[in-house]
Amino acid sequence: MLHKLIRRKPERQNQTLAERISQSKNEHIPAHIAIIMDGNGRWAKKRALPRVAGHHEGMKTVRKITRLANDLGVRALTVYAFSTENWKRPKLEVDFIMRLPEEFLGKYLPELIEQNVKVVMMGENETLPKHTQEAVRKAMEQTKDNTGLVLNFALNYGSRAEIAQAMQKIAQQIQEGTIDHTDVNEDLISQHLMTCDLPEPDLLIRTSGEVRLSNFMLWQLAYTEFWFTDTLWPDFDEACLLDAVESYQNRNRRYGGLKGEETN
Ligand code: FPP
Numbered sequence: 001m002l003h004k005l006i007r008r009k010p011e012r013q014n015q016t017l018a019e020r021i022s023q024s025k026n027e028h029i030p031a032h033i034a035i036i037m038d039g040n041g042r043w044a045k046k047r048a049l050p051r052v053a054g055h056h057e058g059m060k061t062v063r064k065i066t067r068l069a070n071d072l073g074v075r076a077l078t079v080y081a082f083s084t085e086n087w088k089r090p091k092l093e094v095d096f097i098m099r100l101p102e103e104f105l106g107k108y109l110p111e112l113i114e115q116n117v118k119v120v121m122m123g124e125n126e127t128l129p130k131h132t133q134e135a136v137r138k139a140m141e142q143t144k145d146n147t148g149l150v151l152n153f154a155l156n157y158g159s160r161a162e163i164a165q166a167m168q169k170i171a172q173q174i175q176e177g178t179i180d181h182t183d184v185n186e187d188l189i190s191q192h193l194m195t196c197d198l199p200e201p202d203l204l205i206r207t208s209g210e211v212r213l214s215n216f217m218l219w220q221l222a223y224t225e226f227w228f229t230d231t232l233w234p235d236f237d238e239a240c241l242l243d244a245v246e247s248y249q250n251r252n253r254r255y256g257g258l259k260g261e262e263t264n
Pocket of ligand 1: 037038039040058082097
């Protein structure tokens with residue numbers, strides 16, 4: 001089964017990266033790709049480096065993948081950079097990760113602007129260090145009118161907390177009488193999530209061989225196609241993203257129904 005999911009079409013085996021990009025663009029491009037960037041620690045360990053070296057290398061991968069996703073015409077790219085559970089990690093590692101948005105945006109904001117990328121963030125902003133908040137705020141402000149790819153950083157993000165927060169807001173509106181309990185439906189819940197401005201992910205990628213969701217976009221991923229790879233996030237490159245997109249393009253999405261001749 002997994003073979004079927006990761007197999008590339010035979011005619012694509014010998015193509016160059018440029019040919020694969022151009023061919024992918026002729027087919028259905030996922031509007032929203034969400035990525036669980038895993039394996040930074042193992043990448044570093046394999047090289048006898050401190051774990052944070054893996055996160056630093058992972059940051060460079062974000063740059064590479066953002067550029068290609070934008071080029072392919074992907075509308076939104078969500079990257080899971082820090083979960084609400086990641087605070088349990090050693091302070092040194094947490095502090096390092098919290099400096100990465102500053103470094104990333106300090107180095108790459110000019111090229112993101114040039115590429116028409118819009119930077120947004122989802123997660124609990126208030127409990128982030130002030131310097132992290134400031135780096136993200138500045139990038140969001142400077143890119144707010146951009147119309148290309150939306151680069152969405154999931155930072156201090158947890159899906160259950162997000163859903164609970166949405167429920168609180170809805171419950172408050174019911175209590176205040178602005179809506180009735182019968183108004184609560186799937187659309188209303190979606191509108192109260194942090195992704196209310198984004199399409200639901202078409203494709204979820206998780207690197208490093210782990211096959212779980214880790215409290216990531218639990219509501220939004222209901223009909224998303226999943227793609228898992230053993231590649232560690234710092235080693236994930238353009239060819240890997242194309243593998244995932246091509247696999248997605250070979251899938252038959254049915255949303256619980258039937259397609260084509262199956263309905264006869
Ligand atoms: C999980 O790998 C990765 C993280 C918790 C951090 C991810 C962050 C980045 C890739 C950098 C983000 C970049 C910006 C610009 C914010 P792990 O450390 O759990 O890997 P392991 O399972 O091998 O230990």
